[in-house]
Amino acid sequence: MTRIYIASLLFFIFSVVSYIVIEWHQNSNQITNAIDNKISPDFIAESLNSETYNSTGQLSYIIDANRMEHYSELSVTHFEFPKYTLYPKNTDSPWKISANEGTLYNSNRVKLESKVALIATDSKSLIQEIHGKYLELDLNTNIISSEKKIEIKGIDFTMYGTGLIVDLNTKQVTLTKHEKTIFQPIKN
Incomplete structure (x- = not known):
């Protein structure tokens, strides 16, 4: 050749x-x-503020978001910078959860992503803040879960781990895998 x-x-x-x-x-x-x-949204809301009540007329949660897009074809609602205020059963102190992005499914399950923070409004609560990259919230049961890395801040401690289940109604917190805890006693 x-x-x-x-x-x-x-x-x-x-x-x-x-x-x-x-x-x-x-x-x-x-x-x-x-x-x-x-696939385009059926409707869009800017500066959303919505209150949801349970069957007995009690406030269940409030959602504030910079932007909301609802896709009925996909049965999904997407939020930009959502902030939920949750009112669990048998408590007067709500919890606040925020993130950069959120997706609400028809099952009332919310997936929150990017800089997620769960904050207690009760200053006497043992757990004051929970931070992570990803949390799932069930609006029917007020149970929050994650399989990702989590940081838990309390009154005199900071705990790190992976995997989390929080029942806001009973205030029970389960950490699947504990990595470390740092104690910082309160100075009087």
Whole structure:
């Protein structure tokens, strides 16, 4: 085989591969654009503030968010910077939970992501703050869970671990995997 024949063959193979890559890229962009055009929110709310009451007429939770987009086709509502104020049963002190992003599903389950913080409004609560990258909240039961890394701040301690279950009604906290605890006694 001559060098010209080998160079021609390599050029042909390069041309075919280039053509396939370009066609594949254009098709994937067309599919993405088609999906983006089909799935658009049914309605959008800016500066959302909503109160939800239970069947007995008691305040269950309040949601504030910078932006809310509802997709009925997907049965999903997406929030930007959601802030929930939760009113558990048998307590006068609400809990506040906030994040950069939140997704509410029809089952009343909320997935909160990016800089999630659960804050107690009761200054005497043993646990004052819980921080993580991801928490799930069940609005029906007031149970919060996560399988990710968690930081728990209390009156005189900070605890680190992975995995969490918090029942706001009973104030029971379960940490799946404890990593370390730092005690900082309160100075009088």
